[in-house]
Amino acid sequence: MDSSLGVYISIPFCKAKCSFCNFASDVFGMERVQGYVDRVCEELRGARGVAAGRLARLPERVDTVYFGGGTPSLLEARHLEQIFGTLRGEFEVAADAEVTLEAAPGQVGERTLEAAMRLGVNRVSFGVQSFVDTEAAAVGRLHTGSECHREIGRMRTAGVERVSLDLIAGLPHQTEESWGWSVGEAIATGADHVSVYMLEVDEDSRLGREAMAGGGRYHAGALPHEDATAEWYEAGCSALDAAGLGQYEISNFARDGYTSSHNVKYWKRLPYLGVGLDAHSMLLSDEPETVAVRWANPDEMGAYLGGSGDGSGLRVLQAGGVVVDRGGVDEAFEESLFLGLRLNVGVDMEALAREFGDGRVRVALDALGDVELAGLVERRSAMIRLTAKGRLASNEVFNRLLVA
Numbered sequence: 001m002d003s004s005l006g007v008y009i010s011i012p013f014c015k016a017k018c019s020f021c022n023f024a025s026d027v028f029g030m031e032r033v034q035g036y037v038d039r040v041c042e043e044l045r046g047a048r049g050v051a052a053g054r055l056a057r058l059p060e061r062v063d064t065v066y067f068g069g070g071t072p073s074l075l076e077a078r079h080l081e082q083i084f085g086t087l088r089g090e091f092e093v094a095a096d097a098e099v100t101l102e103a104a105p106g107q108v109g110e111r112t113l114e115a116a117m118r119l120g121v122n123r124v125s126f127g128v129q130s131f132v133d134t135e136a137a138a139v140g141r142l143h144t145g146s147e148c149h150r151e152i153g154r155m156r157t158a159g160v161e162r163v164s165l166d167l168i169a170g171l172p173h174q175t176e177e178s179w180g181w182s183v184g185e186a187i188a189t190g191a192d193h194v195s196v197y198m199l200e201v202d203e204d205s206r207l208g209r210e211a212m213a214g215g216g217r218y219h220a221g222a223l224p225h226e227d228a229t230a231e232w233y234e235a236g237c238s239a240l241d242a243a244g245l246g247q248y249e250i251s252n253f254a255r256d257g258y259t260s261s262h263n264v265k266y267w268k269r270l271p272y273l274g275v276g277l278d279a280h281s282m283l284l285s286d287e288p289e290t291v292a293v294r295w296a297n298p299d300e301m302g303a304y305l306g307g308s309g310d311g312s313g314l315r316v317l318q319a320g321g322v323v324v325d326r327g328g329v330d331e332a333f334e335e336s337l338f339l340g341l342r343l344n345v346g347v348d349m350e351a352l353a354r355e356f357g358d359g360r361v362r363v364a365l366d367a368l369g370d371v372e373l374a375g376l377v378e379r380r381s382a383m384i385r386l387t388a389k390g391r392l393a394s395n396e397v398f399n400r401l402l403v404a
């Protein structure tokens, strides 16, 4: 029997573009929002036809909904009403569904909040990144630390059951002390979930490009060394753990019972439908030789808005130049390992052997021999998982598996 569906709704609008941001989000004029919401709703209405055309099973029942961005909290009440109305018209949304709205502190209007609560949002995820005002300002965040505390209190007063915060280690001007202070402030809010990311210096963000070019714009000259960032990340893991926010994935920490059910679907290869700009989908398939079907929406606004509800205009995912939109047993096995290893609980190799055969599991275990000796992965009976050191060097582990 199929699992219930997770629905991801991409809202790529932001008030200002943060210098470190490498998402397909931008400061599109708010006058474009209505047309965008109409297109998202058209996509939801056409999802069943798109899935059928791709021989993929689209579950009827939805048990998680995630508004990601961008800054979805910038939507007006009428936009949320339109999206929820369409979603409930097309799917059976479980009464106890986890419904998350990503938000920027200070960018949740009173009417939007009232509508979100009325429509079923029960989890708000704030992009805080740093409680230190100079650090937040240096990367273009528009809030202060005290505003973050006020906003979290406001959510609770409005009845939001669950609050998650994002933090970034490795921001310009950050120090060991200021990082520790930000983590302490996050704990002090009583948030039930915290995500910790290490700053990515790559060519997909203004800050990354400037740092790679050796320039000083966007405070690139004040970036901490990556070794220091890795140490702070580890210290953050320990502090969160000691405060009852246990690590359950490389970047995610939660109190017992408060993991993000939506995000766990990605790591457990449970079906999800993504609608909106650059949204990705993964559905299971009945087609012979195919286990899963994946696709991604265009990451350019004009191309997305120009697409039709029947799914034309969607692009297939490319990996190493090979189209992998229809994943067979080998791909499903690889993904189970790669994604499962991200979770602290690890991967049950006996279960994988039952599902995918002993041969594949033996090859994978042989490939992991070196990294096990190096202390990056550990085995406990049938379970294999990354160690704390391995979570910092996860790419090295994944590369071994890829070679195998």
Ligand code: SF4
Pocket: 013, 014, 016, 017, 018, 021, 022, 023, 025, 069, 070, 071, 104, 127
């Ligand atoms: S608010 Fe989020 S999505 Fe928008 S620019 Fe900043 S980091 Fe990117």
